[in-house]
Amino acid sequence: SGTIDVEGAVAAMSEAMVLGPTGVSPAGSCGCGGSSQSANAESGVSASVRPSMADAPEGQNMVYALGNLSYDFGTEARRDSFKQLMPPVEINGDVVPANPYDARQLVAYLGENVSEARALTWTLNVELTPVYALEPTGAFGADLYGRLVEILAAEILGEGEEDHIQRVSIPGRLTGNTVRLFSGQVVPVLQLENPRGMYGWKHNALISQAAQAVSGRTSATADLETIQKNLRGFLDRVYYDLRNLGVLSSDRAVNFAATNAFQAAMVFSEALGGGMQLETIETEMSPFARADADAWDVKMKFFDPENTRRARRVYRFTVDVSELMPVTLGQVRSWTTAV
Known part of the structure; x- marks a missing residue:
């Protein structure tokens, strides 16, 4: 008659949504007319558990x-929002708009407006390549952004500073x-959950202090400049040659064992004081x-670059990486080996 029965159409759609489309079986049914319980029993899969609900391995x-x-x-x-909010700067007597890509200008702005740090995407870079986006959360979020x-x-x-x-x-x-x-x-x-373990390493200060401590030992045969050179070479080897993403348990153990340059210098004082350098880390x-x-x-193995026939010195750390912040177990052991 040219009219639309709205109430009838709504009722029909509601009935269709309740009953479901014709020919489609409920989830878990094989569609053969049998019960879903028998199908699940034969396949050995529980209807209440899906693969996506399985727990991921701890530590992954x-x-x-x-x-x-x-x-x-x-x-x-x-x-552009940072460019507008940051105050203009004076360069050679001329006042120019702020440049948010200038880290010095941005740091000066964030020092007075720490809350603005949340608007940035903080990244961890390896060789100028971003590998992670850092996201401080939890009760220590404000402290983490300040850090x-x-x-x-x-x-x-x-x-040089x-x-x-x-x-x-x-x-x-x-x-x-x-x-x-x-x-x-x-x-x-x-x-990021809390500031524990988040450190910034001042290599110049650490190398200077560690070299002074090592050179003062009676067993040290190398001069201060050589010890500093060996320390810097040790750090460069760890950070550049053995770089990793820190996801595997073994990688986290290596990163933690080689993090503190001052502690490493105290442990490796005999090798570094004798002019030895890092050869391998296993x-x-x-x-x-x-x-x-x-x-x-x-295991960190050191060798003498001027005398390859000299016995290697091996130092062994034991690191527990079961927690977010790794920890060393026991004492550092050392021995000599022919290869």
């Missing part, structure tokens, strides 16, 4: 990575999420460990 989401701290804006709008600003301020100092930070250690957890950076690169998100699962530990033995 923990990260202890080394690198450099940087920042990203994500979008042009976010970058990131402090580390960035020390990174932009001159390389004592407070210059060359590397940072970042413990965190992978969330499974990703972030697209301004360049279009997509990186995983690393969640990791293997520790045969003995306490219950629920993920313990790894880190």
Whole structure:
């Protein structure tokens, strides 16, 4: 008759949604007319458990990575917002608009407006390549953002300055999420829970202090300059040649064992004082460990570059990486070996 029965149409759609489309069986049914319980019993799969509900192996989401701290804006709008909010600067007597890509200007702005640090995408870089997007969360979120600003301020100092930070250690957890950076690169998100284990390493100060302590020992045969050179070579070898993402248990053990240059210098005083240099770093699962530990033995072998026939000196750390913050177990052991 040209009229539409609205009430009848709504009732028909409601009935269709309740009953479901014709010929489609409910989830878990084989469609043969039998009961879903018998089908599940034959296949051995419970209808209440799906693969996506299975727990991931413990420790798979923990990260202890080394690198450099940087920042990203994500979008042009976010970058322009910083450009408008940052105060203009004076260069050679001329007042020019702020440049958010200038880390010094940005650090000065964030020092007075720490809350603005949340608007940035903080990244951990390895060789200028972003590998993680850092996301402080929880009760210590404000402290973590303040710590990131402090580390960035020390990174932009001159390389010869004592407070210059060359590397940072970042413990965190992978969330499974990703972030697209301004360049279009997509990186995983690393969640930061608290400031524990997040350090900025001042290599110049650490090397100077460690070299002074090593050269003062009676067993030291190398001069102060040689010891400093060996220490710097040790750090460069660890950070550049053995770089990793810090996801595997063995990688986290290596990163933690080689993080503290001052502690390493005290342990390796005999080798460094004798002019020896790092040759290899090996990791293997520790045969003995306490219950629920993920313990790894880190073996660092040193050699004499001027006398290859000299016996190697091996130092062994045992590191437990079962927690977000790794910890060393027992004492450092050392011995000599022919190869």
